[in-house]
Amino acid sequence: MHRHRRRAHRGRGRAGAGDLPCRRRRWRRVHRGHRDPARGPVPGALRRHPRRLEHVFGDRIAELAQDADGVDVVFAGGNRRRFDLVVGADGLHSELRAMVFGPHERFLRRLGHMLAFYSVPNEFGLDRWLLEYQDQESGRYALLRPIQDATRAMAMFYSASADFDVDHRDVAAQKRLLRERMAGLGWLAPDILAHLDDTPDFYLDQVAQVVMDRWSSGRVGLLGDAAFSSSPMSGQGTGLALVGAYLLAGELAAAEWDPDAGFARYEARMRSFVEANQEIGRLNARSRDVPGPETEPRPDFTGEWFTELVGRAINGVELPDYAGVPDSAAPAGSPITSSAKL
Secondary structure (H helix, E strand, O other), rough: EEEEEEEEEOOOOOOOOOOOOOOOOOOEEOOOOOOOOEEEOOOOHHOOOOOOEEEOOOOEEEEEOOOOOOEEEEEEEOOOEEEEEEOOOOOOOOOOHHOOOOOOOHHHEEEEEEEEEEEEEEOOOOOOOOEEEEEEEEEEEEEEEEEOOOOOHHHHHHHHHHHHHHOOHHHHHHHHHHHHHHOOOOOOOOHHHHHOOOOOOOOEEEEOOOOOOEEOOOOOOEEEHHHOOHHHHHHHHHHHHHHHHHHHHHHHHHHOOOHHHHHHHHHHHHHHHHHHHHHHHHHHHHOOOOOOOOOOOOOOOOOHHHHHHHHHHHHOOOOOOOOOOOOOOOOOOOOOOOOOOO
């Protein structure tokens, strides 16, 4: 069965965000050079407080050792630094999580699907409309949606993929897999795939969640997908990360930077919110499973239970006002410099 849907696509609003509490020791943010193809490079907003935040591009943590008073970090570029706290926000395949908490297999929950997206020239006449094509018999979907640059569009492919076995860093293998899985799909798929080799951005991975009993260990904590990925099927990955960042910074500052107390309060405030969004992600993935004798029945989203779940997933977290917490003022002095590779 094939279905073709056309839906209005409204531009996303922009919510203002106040300054997060910041300790007087400057924050150091390490960027590994990744771009989000749906949003572009690191936004300029992160560069507006040079006295608070040091950016290091093209480097990563290679070694880490912590004691009661701090964390010693060795960067891949050879630089050595000591920090009061280390927070990993390095995504689904977090190297920091593996380094501190254990191998990925302990925390990844695969949902049996594969997702790819990349930008293409808008030769399809998209104008505030989202186009979606579904082949329910094979569990394959293709989608086109407009983006801010009207000359381009975002293409997405989705398919059942219980046997996904491609390294998330091997882009060439990922593109070969996408072509194989989408062969014969029809609709606009051949035209979209024709731009696969010349796209400036590309993402493909399994649809998976991260489920952990704790998001911190000593002076090392996790945030966003590294700690609690809900998968793209929840539609709340960015929201969870932003809310988590606000609560993590606020609770650490409110606890006067005691990592045990700050991390514990952060987890207590976030846990039920995360679990509700992860449940929505699992239900959405189930609804796209290919029917078969061993497949679970598709969820019935018409009941009150789902309305209640959505309510918890959207509004199930309280955001305190941290304006009066200690150390929330801008730090004084010159920014930290670094010899790390940029």
